[in-house]
Amino acid sequence: LAALNGPSAAEHAGRTIHEVLGSHADVVEPILRRVMETGVPVTNREITAAPPATPDRLRSFLANYFPVRTPSGETIGIGAAIVEITDRKEVEARLEKALSIPTVGVLFFDLMGRILDANPALERLSGYSRDELRELPWQTLTPPEFEAVTARAAQDVGDSGETAPYEKQWIRPDGSRWWGLFAPTRISGTGSQSECVEFIVDITARKQTEEALRESELQFRTLADNISQFAWMTDETGSISWFNRRWFEYTGTTLDEVKGWGWQKVHHPEHARRVVEKIRHHFETGEIWEDTFPLRGKDGRYRWFLSRALPIRDEAGHVVRWFGTNTDVTETRLLAEVTTVLSSSLDYRETLKRMAELLVPTMADECVVQLLDGDAEMNRIVEVHSGPSDVPLSHVVVPLTARGRTLGAMDIVFPESNIRYGKGVLEFFQEVGRRAAIAIDNARLYEDAQRAIHMREEILAVVSHDLKNPLGAIQMAGAMLLRRQVADPRSRKQNEVINRSGSRMEHLIGDLLDIASIQAGRLAIEQKLEEPDEVVVEAAEIYEAAAREKGVVIVRECEPQGPPIPIDRDRILQVLGNLLGNAIKFCRSGDIISVRCKRSADHILFSVADTGPGIPDCDLSHVFEPYWSAKAHAKKGTGLGLYISKGVVEAHGGRLWVESKHGEGATFYFTLPIPVAS
Structure with missing residues (x-):
């Protein structure tokens, strides 16, 4: 006490408390007076003061004051x-x-199960007040499913004084629950007499987050395991750590076999090195990866997959993992190859065989195609197989149907029995069958068309021979009759009709032969070097008389001559004649027809323009069709002239077209190429 107050113990004697205690004597003096006056001790009185020895530091003391009495009980100090x-x-x-x-x-x-006290935070967390908690045994706050973990923690605290923090739920007054992290420790006593303190942190939000993550992971796995694609994930280096269920179902492997880079074992040997090199490059650069390659199934067959992988990045942009998928494109790829094969030739027996070789062994072990003949009997025209034929088989038989007619059937064979085929597989074979049937039908239609063309050519050959010879005799006889001086005008007129009809019939037979040659791709062209402007002049002169008769004027406009070009003069005169004849036929009296030719660097441009009524828009797309004529003149021609003209021009390597506006005339153009040597 002397050390606290400053003076020595001897120096305290005879001094007042104000002299010794200084400023805090005012706190002590009332206590001393009360003890003197009442004779009642004052115990456990806490006093906070700065003693004289340490005036700059507040210190706390526990003071007890008691009266000093004489034997008779008088208080003397x-x-x-x-x-x-x-x-x-x-x-x-x-x-x-x-x-x-x-x-x-x-x-x-x-x-013993008694709650002794709690802080305000626990009141808020639990929903109970401090007084309410003191009335409850702490076991009643714990749900039944957490009683065991609570008992183990209490046992540990009783035995060793502490236990590891643990998680459990508590029940609030309204029955709701909250999660807490509980950390109890003993502060006094032993065994069941131990008094303990427990620190509790609310982890409800964390548990909810964990539950949401678990639910999210469950949803992800459910989705990933039920999609049709394979799915997988890797770390940032590309080492695979997870595959979805579809991968294992197809490959028949386990995660231990294929994790890391072990997945290479199911890749086709011809593609594995290329695939690994490419995907390593993308893993190193962080670029999105895409590739197509075959993977081996547990049945030993290879199927083609379109594969992609996306980098998953953190907030800093660093790749933390990769997510990839493999999509089966075998049917799509095969269907494209089948279509290419079926459309590559009109020899359907050969294309069907190549189609079957695509399907075996990728999709089946055997493919048989049978077609119906004229007697409705099935004939096997293709048979491709691999593997033994003495094992139990399963079949998919697909009808080959086109334009509502069944042409035959395709039998797909598998070396297993009791297979249940998925909808996708059946639809694939049905589509292959549909395309094969169309190819067969088209080939047969082509064969029929070729036979019809051959028959037509034979008929035209007969026509050209059997009709032209007697027609020539008729024309010769008619010419001889015209040369005679026949006095009877009526007889002379009949002779002229015979000659005109013969010429018309000769022209018609020529047109029929030309159209047949054009359609067969065998139109004869005999080219010689000719001056284009001379051909224009000749054509105009031929039709000037017919134009004058109708009151139409023909105007010729040709640029200065250049080098001659190789053309079939008679055929080009035929084209110009058809165009001039049509223009005269449609023009009215007073209209003008202009015939032009213009030379450019690589071609000669010819044109026949008139000021007639023009061609309606609805007719423009039909003018070059065979046997088509405008309604106004539908009975005045065969409708073959423009079709033949187009064929002649194209046989020369040129082009024929028309431009017209209804009511403002029409212009037909055609070009003839100028060879480089010219």
Whole structure:
């Protein structure tokens, strides 16, 4: 006490408390007076003051004051016993501060099951007040499913004084639950007499997040395991750590076999090296990866897959993992190859054989195609197979149907029995059958068309021979009759009709032969070097008389001559004649027809333009069709002239077209190429 107050113990004697204690004597003096007056001790009185020895530091003391009495009981003085409790008060202050943390609940309890005290944070978390908690055994706050873990923790605290933090739920007054992380420890006593403190952190939000993550993972796995594609994930280096269920069902492998880079074992040897090199490059650069390659199934067959992988990046943009998929494109790929094969030739027997070789062994072990003949009998025209034929078989038989007619059937054979085919497989074979049937039907239609063309050519040959000879005799006889001086005008007119009809019939037979040659691709062209402007002049002169008769004027406009070009003069005169004849036929009296030719670097441009009524828009697309005529003149021609003209021009390597506006005339153009040597 002397050390606290400053003066020595001897120097305290005879001094007043104001002289010794200084400023805090005002706190002590009333206590001393009360003890003197009442004779009643004052115990456990806490006093906080800055003693004279340490004026800059507040210190805490626990003081006890008691009366000093004579044997007769008279109070003659006061005794004091003072204990410094500064350190304890500082610890209590820190504890009080800890107990006031709003996010940490603090519970004082004993192992008999009694709750001794709780801080405000625990009141808020639990929904109970401090007084209500004191009335409850702590076991009643714990749901039944957590009683075992709570009992084990209590046992550990009783035995060793502490236990590892553990998680459990507590029940609120309204029946709702919350999750807490509980960390109990013993502060006094032993065994069941232990008094303990427990720090509790609310982890409800974390548990909800974990539950959401578990639900999300469950949804992801459910989705990933039920999609038709294979799915997989790797770390940032490309080492695979997860595959979905579809991968294992197809490959028949286990995760231990294919994790990391072990997946290479199911790749086709001819593609494995290329695939690995490409995907390593993308893993190193972080670029999206895509490739197509075959993978071996557990049945030993290879199927083609379109594969992709996307980098998953963190907030800093660094790749943390890769997510990839493999999509089966075998049927799509095969269907494209089948279509290419079927359309490559009109020899359907050969294309069907190549089609079957595509299907075997990728999709089946045997493919048989049978077609109906004229007697409705099935004839086997293709048979491709691999593997033994003495094992149990399963079949898919697909009808080959086109334009509502069944042409035959395709039999797909598998070396297993009791197979249940998926909808996708059946639809694939049905589509192959449909395309094969169309190819067969088209080939047969072509064969029929070729036979018809051959028959037509034979008929035209007969026509050209059997009709032209007697027609020539008729024309010769008619010419001889015209040369005679026949006095009877009526007879002379009949002779002229015979000659005109013969010429018309000769022209018609020529047109029929030309159209047959054009359609067969055998139109005869005999080219010689000719001056284009001379051909124009000749054609105009031939039709000037017919034009004058109708009151139409023909105008010729040709540029200065250049080098001659190789053409069939008679055929080009035929084209110009058809164009001039049509123009005269449609023009009215007073209209003008202009015939032009113009030379450019690589071609000669011819044109026949008129000021007639023009061609309606609805007719423009039909003018070059065979046997087509405008309604106004539908009975005045065969409708073959423009079709033949187009064939003649194209046989020369040129082009024929028309431009017209209804009511403003029409212009027909055609070009003839100028060879480089010219």
